[in-house]
Every structure is written in structure tokens, then in C-alpha cells.
Amino acid sequence: xxxxxxxxxxxxxxxxxxxxxxxxxxxxxxxxxxxxxxxxxxxxxxxxxxxxxxxxxxxxxxxxxxxxxxxxxxxxxxxxxxxxxxxxxxxxxxxxxxxxxxxxxxxxxxxxxxxxxxxxxxxxxxxxxxxxxxxxxxxxxxxxxxxxxxxxxxxxxxxxxxxxxxxxxxxxxxxxxx
Amino acid sequence: xxxxxxxxxxxxxxxxxxxxxxxxxxxxxxxxxxxxxxxxxxxxxxxxxxxxxxxxxxxxxxxxxxxxxxxxxxxxxxxxxxxxxxxxxxxxxxxxxxxxxxxxxxxxxxxxxxxxxxxxxxxxxxxxxxxxxxxxxxxxxxxxxxxxxxxxxxxxxxxxxxxxxxxxxxxxxxxxxxxxxxxxxxxxxxxxxxxxxxxxxxxxxxxxxxxxxxxxxxxxxxxxxxxxxxxxxxxxxxxxxxxxxxxxxxxxxxxxxxxxxxxxxxxxxxxxxxxxxxxxxxxxxxxxxxxxxxxxxxxxxxxxxxxxxxxxxxxxxxxxxxxxxxxxxxxxxxxxxxxxxxxxxxxxxxxxxxxxxxxxxxxxxxxxxxxxxxxxxxxxxxxxxxxxxxxxxxxxxxxxxxxxxxxxxxxxxxxxxxxxxxxxxxxxxxxxxxxxxxxxxxxxxxxxxxxxxxxxxxxx
Numbered sequence: 013x014x015x016x017x018x019x020x021x022x023x024x025x026x027x028x029x030x031x032x033x034x035x036x037x038x039x040x041x042x043x044x045x046x047x048x049x050x051x052x053x054x055x056x057x058x059x060x061x062x063x064x065x066x067x068x069x070x071x072x073x074x075x076x077x078x079x080x081x082x083x084x085x086x087x088x089x090x091x092x093x094x095x096x097x098x099x100x101x102x103x104x105x106x107x108x109x110x111x112x113x114x115x116x117x118x119x120x121x122x123x124x125x126x127x128x129x130x131x132x133x134x135x136x137x138x139x140x141x142x143x144x145x146x147x148x149x150x151x152x153x154x155x156x157x158x159x160x161x162x163x164x165x166x167x168x169x170x171x172x173x174x175x176x177x178x179x180x181x182x183x184x185x186x187x188x189x190x
Numbered sequence: 191x192x193x194x195x196x197x198x199x200x201x202x203x204x205x206x207x208x209x210x211x212x213x214x215x216x217x218x219x220x221x222x223x224x225x226x227x228x229x230x231x232x233x234x235x236x237x238x239x240x241x242x243x244x245x246x247x248x249x250x251x252x253x254x255x256x257x258x259x260x261x262x263x264x265x266x267x268x269x270x271x272x273x274x275x276x277x278x279x280x281x282x283x284x285x286x287x288x289x290x291x292x293x294x295x296x297x298x299x300x301x302x303x304x305x306x307x308x309x310x311x312x313x314x315x316x317x318x319x320x321x322x323x324x325x326x327x328x329x330x331x332x333x334x335x336x337x338x339x340x341x342x343x344x345x346x347x348x349x350x351x352x353x354x355x356x357x358x359x360x361x362x363x364x365x366x367x368x369x370x371x372x373x374x375x376x377x378x379x380x381x382x383x384x385x386x387x388x389x390x391x392x393x394x395x396x397x398x399x400x401x402x403x404x405x406x407x408x409x410x411x412x413x414x415x416x417x418x419x420x421x422x423x424x425x426x427x428x429x430x431x432x433x434x435x436x437x438x439x440x441x442x443x444x445x446x447x448x449x450x451x452x453x454x455x456x457x458x459x460x461x462x463x464x465x466x467x468x469x470x471x472x473x474x475x476x477x478x479x480x481x482x483x484x485x486x487x488x489x490x491x492x493x494x495x496x497x498x499x500x501x502x503x504x505x506x507x508x509x510x511x512x513x514x515x516x517x518x519x520x521x522x523x524x525x526x527x528x529x530x531x532x533x534x535x536x537x538x539x540x541x542x543x544x545x546x547x548x549x550x551x552x553x554x555x556x557x558x559x560x561x562x563x564x565x566x567x568x569x570x571x572x573x574x575x576x577x578x579x580x581x582x583x584x585x586x587x588x589x590x591x592x593x594x595x596x597x598x599x600x601x602x603x604x605x606x607x608x609x610x611x612x613x614x615x616x617x618x619x620x621x622x623x624x625x626x627x628x629x630x631x632x633x634x635x636x637x638x639x640x641x642x643x644x645x646x647x648x649x650x
Contacts, residue, residue: 034223034511041219045211059218060412066222100413124199143200175196 050144315344338469350392355577358420403516493524541633
């Protein structure tokens with residue numbers, strides 16, 4: 013989709029055009045899934061989050077004050093939903109959190125992912141978006157509505173925490189929570 | 191490990207993460223997009239959905255049953271359970287194993303059995319409840335398939351309940367998805383929940399609240415926070431509130447039609463029929479004919495026992511997107527379903543008539559409401575109940591007829607529901623036992639069935 017077509021569709025969607033809104037979502041579906049997959053374990057959860065993000069976005073798209081930020085705004089809604097489901101999943105039985113697909117990860121990746129999952133918010137989401145979803149800091153800054161400087165500072169904190177945990181873990185001094 | 195090594199490992203994980211969208215997720219995105227309401231029609235939809243069934247007249251069943259097998263989550267069948275009329279000359283059909291055939295039959299039996307067990311006669315409520323004002327409310331099963339909901343309840347009271355009915359709101363994940371009781375349509379409160387109940391005694395009531403489709407406002411997660419807030423029972427105001435975690439139950443029987451090369455400028459293509467314990471959902475694409483000024487297309491659903499599931503207006507498909515029509519749960523006695531496309535040519539003032547209700551009509555002594563010169567509406571019963579007024583009717587075949595109920599002194603009586611199953615008619619709000627009633631019937635033109643587009647779905 014050309015930039016002009018994208019902008020036109022955003023304008024139409026903001027004025028309530030269902031078809032234009034659908035075209036935008038289809039255009040973004042790879043990115044939406046990619047982002048959801050970095051924040052959630054299972055495809056079913058990703059589908060739930062994306063579905064709810066679509067519904068919420070459609071419901072309030074006409075209130076979007078700056079159409080140029082449609083993409084960022086969608087991501088923001090999706091991240092919010094992913095966090096909500098993530099919190100909910102933690103209340104559900106552990107067997108529900110088994111990934112859909114056979115994990116191709118190496119053991120060390122699993123350790124690292126587990127450690128990332130133990131980070132507090134907003135560090136956890138930041139690390140996942142930056143490293144796992146490969147989003148540049150400038151875009152994450154838009155999505156999370158904070159400055160790049162703040163993000164860099166948070167990343168530094170997150171990395172320091174991860175290094176500490178992983179070094180301790182590699183020495184076998186602590187176990188992981190179930 | 192130092193920070194540099196960590197950076198490398200984190201980046202490597204990112205590179206290994208694939209982002210191609212799995213088919214199941216892509217399908218859900220498409221389903222979500224297809225279910226988005228057209229804003230211009232959004233407010234009209236609830237009224238139209240209710241009125242539609244009453245406006246379309248009944249007509250003879252066309253076509254014979256076709257033997258076949260039902261498929262369970264399969265992309266085809268040896269002999270397709272679905273026969274779709276239309277211009278396509280050859281439909282390629284995959285071979286379906288005996289194992290799958292038996293399994294699908296088992297699924298039909300299990301689904302029928304589950305639905306039977308949900309009936310008021312078969313099902314009792316036990317467990318904790320909420321009490322207020324001397325009235326005790328307990329909830330039984332809550333079944334949510336993501337689009338439809340059914341809630342079993344039981345109410346007992348210390349004193350007889352006068353004018354039994356319920357008023358309340360149903361919320362899913364914090365959003366109100368519908369109301370129970372009389373609709374306050376002016377405030378945007380649509381009573382999308384049907385309330386079927388039996389009066390065991392003056393102090394005991396058993397019932398089911400249900401809806402075949404809760405619209406866009408609802409969310410469809412695997413787990414939902416379900417809330418029922420009842421604010422009035424009979425004439426008693428109070429607070430009976432429930433907050434329960436409900437797991438979604440997906441349709442247990444899905445019949446997928448064979449893939450075909452259906453590519454016409456006009457037609458209905460049913461791609462899937464999904465049956466859960468609380469709804470029957472039809473996925474379709476639809477392209478209306480070129481001449482469609484003032485024409486509304488819809489589908490009616492009925493089964494081989496004559497049970498009618500109602501009618502739903504069709505949505506035109508853009509870019510091949512799939513739309514959905516939601517109907518009540520399968521009648522457990524059904525062996526096949528018939529999807530009947532129909533269109534209705536809207537004509538304002540095609541004929542109007544009124545008749546005062548001077549005596550209680552009966553099938554052998556009906557009230558005849560003349561509509562114009564050559565049409566009439568036959569009213570076979572009017573039941574005045576404490577919470578509703580039920581008007582049973584016969585419609586002139588091939589005519590689109592709507593009717594309203596008036597309390598002569600107090601004005602138009604609000605519509606609550608339409609009858610379905612083996613009955614035809616409308617449900618209105620309650621009226622006083624001595625209220626003078628009048629029925630105003632109006633013809634909106636012809637309704638025309640499209641037998642060439644009919645789809646029969648065999649379940650066994």
C-alpha cells in the first residue's frame with residue numbers, strides 16, 4: 013500500500029469507514045502478530061489480544077486526534093491488551109501457558125526469556141519490543157509515550173538486572189519460579 | 191556474562207523469532223473485521239433484527255433432502271452434508287474417511303444431548319446464590335461460545351412474587367453486552383436477552399436468559415469476567431449481582447462446505463455452519479443482484495421438523511470477506527437444516543389496516559386485520575401475561591407484513607421479542623388486563639424466496 017493510499021485510508025477510517033479500517037488492519041497484521049507474539053506465549057492469546065485491539069480501535073477510531081499516529085495508536089492498544097492477557101494468564105493454571113508450537117529455542121534462550129519475563133513493567137515490555145520485536149527506540153518512545161532518553165535509561169536498568177540474574181542462575185544459586 | 195554478551199544474545203533471539211501470521215490468527219483477524227458493524231446501520235440493526243422475522247412471510251419448503259455426511263472440522267466430505275444450489279456446475283469434493291464420518295455423527299449426538307440437558311425440564315440449579323429483599327437468586331450453567339450466551343437461573347422467595355419478571359444488565363469483561371427485561375430503547379438499552387422461564391410456584395421460578403448474538407461491544411476471550419446485575423424482580427427493587435469467570439466454549443460441531451469455484455456477480459455462498467450449545471452460526475459471503483433499490487436480502491433458517499430459527503438480514507461482502515448470521519441453538523430433534531435466502535422489496539404504504547381487539551382471538555375464531563384491498567393478518571391468540579403480551583399470528587404467504595400493538599389509552603406497546611420455533615408472532619410489553627387493544631398491520635411489499643440459492647445441511 014502506498015503512503016498516499018495509507019493516509020487516505022486512515023482519514024476514511026477516522027471518519028467511520030469500515031472498509032478502510034479493515035484494509036489498514038490487514039496491512040498491519042504481520043506487525044500486530046509479531047508484536048503480540050513477543051509479549052504472549054500462545055497463538056490463541058495473540059489472536060485474543062489482536063481481536064480485542066481491533067474492536068477497541070474501531071470503537072474509538074473517530075476520536076483519534078492525530079490520524080498520522082494511527083499505527084502507533086494501534087500498537088499502543090495492542091500492547092495494553094497483551095499486558096492485560098499476560099496478567100490474566102498468570103492467574104490461570106500453569107498448563108495453560110504452554111506454547112502452541114514446539115519451541116525451537118535453545119536452552120540458554122529459554123533462560124534468558126524467563127529472566128525477561130521476570131522483569132517488572134515497563135522494563136519487560138520495553139525489552140521485548142526492542143529486542144524480540146526489533147522495534148527501534150524512536151518507535152517505542154512514540155508507542156509508550158516517553159522520551160528516548162528515558163527508554164535508554166530503562167534499558168540500561170533492565171540489562172543490568174538481567175545480567176545479575178543470569179550470572180546468579182548460571183552459578184546455580186537460585187531456582188526459577190514456576 | 192557481561193552486558194555486551196547479553197546484548198548479543200537478546201538480539202539473536204529477536205532474529206530467530208518468526209513473524210508470519212499463522213492461519214488460525216489470520217482467520218480470527220478476518221472474522222473480527224467481518225463482524226465489525228457498519229456504523230451507519232449500527233443503531234438500526236437491533237430493531238431491524240427483531241422486526242425482520244415478523245416482516246418476512248412464510249412460504250413452502252422447496253427442494254428435497256440430500257443424503258450426506260456431516261463433517262467435523264474438516265474441509266470436505268465424501269458426500270457433502272451441504273448441498274448448495276447455484277450456478278456452479280461442478281464442486282470438487284475431497285474423500286472423507288469412515289472414521290471421520292463416525293466421529294462427526296458422534297458429535298451431532300453429543301451436541302443434541304448437551305442441548306437437551308440444558309433445557310429447563312432436564313436441568314436443575316444448585317450452588318451458592320445471592321439474596322436480597324427476601325428473594326434468593328442462584329445461577330446454574332453459564333455457556334458462552336464467544337458470540338452467544340445462555341445463563342440458567344433459579345429464583346425462590348420468602349413471599350410470592352408479584353408480576354414476575356427480571357430487569358438487569360449483562361456485562362462481559364466490563365462491557366455491557368445486553369439487557370434483560372423491558373428494553374429502554376430510547377436510552378439505548380436493547381433487551382437482547384431472551385428470558386424463558388417456568389413458574390414452579392408463586393415463590394419459585396426457573397429460567398434461562400439467552401441471546402444468540404451479543405454484538406460488537408462484547409469481547410471474545412478464552413476466559414471472560416461475566417457479570418449479571420439484576421436490579422428488579424417482579425415489583426421488588428434490589429441488588430442481585432454475580433461476578434463469575436467463564437471459559438469460552440467453542441462450537442462443538444462445525445460443518446465446512448466444500449471449497450468451490452463460486453465466482454458470480456450475484457449469489458450466496460455458505461462456507462461454514464458452526465453449532466454450539468447456545469447458537470447456530472452461519473458464515474457466508476453474499477453479493478446482491480444489481481437491481482436492489484429498496485430491496486433487503488435475508489436468510490431464514492428452519493429444520494426438517496418445521497422448527498423455525500428466525501431470519502437475519504444479509505450483509506453484502508466486500509473483497510470476499512466473510513459475514514456471519516447467528517441463530518438459536520440447534521433443535522435437538524433436527525436431522526437437517528435448510529437455509530432459505532429471501533429478499534424483501536420495501537414499499538412504504540403498500541397497505542395498512544387496523545382492528546380493535548374486542549374478544550380473545552383463538553385459532554378457530556381468529557381476529558382478522560385487513561391490510562389494503564387483498565391482504566390480511568390473521569391473529570390467532572393474544573396472551574396477556576404479567577411481564578409480556580404475546581400475539582400469535584399467521585402471515586399471508588409471500589407478503590412482508592409488520593404489525594404493532596397499541597394500548598388505546600396509553601399508546602404503542604414496545605416490542606420485546608419475536609417468536610421462533612414452531613410459533614409465529616411477536617412479544618410485546620405487558621398491558622393492563624382491562625386495556626383496550628388495537629392491532630395495526632402494514633404491508634411493506636412482497637417477499638420473494640430464492641430457491642436456487644437454498645442450502646440444505648444434513649446433520650447425519
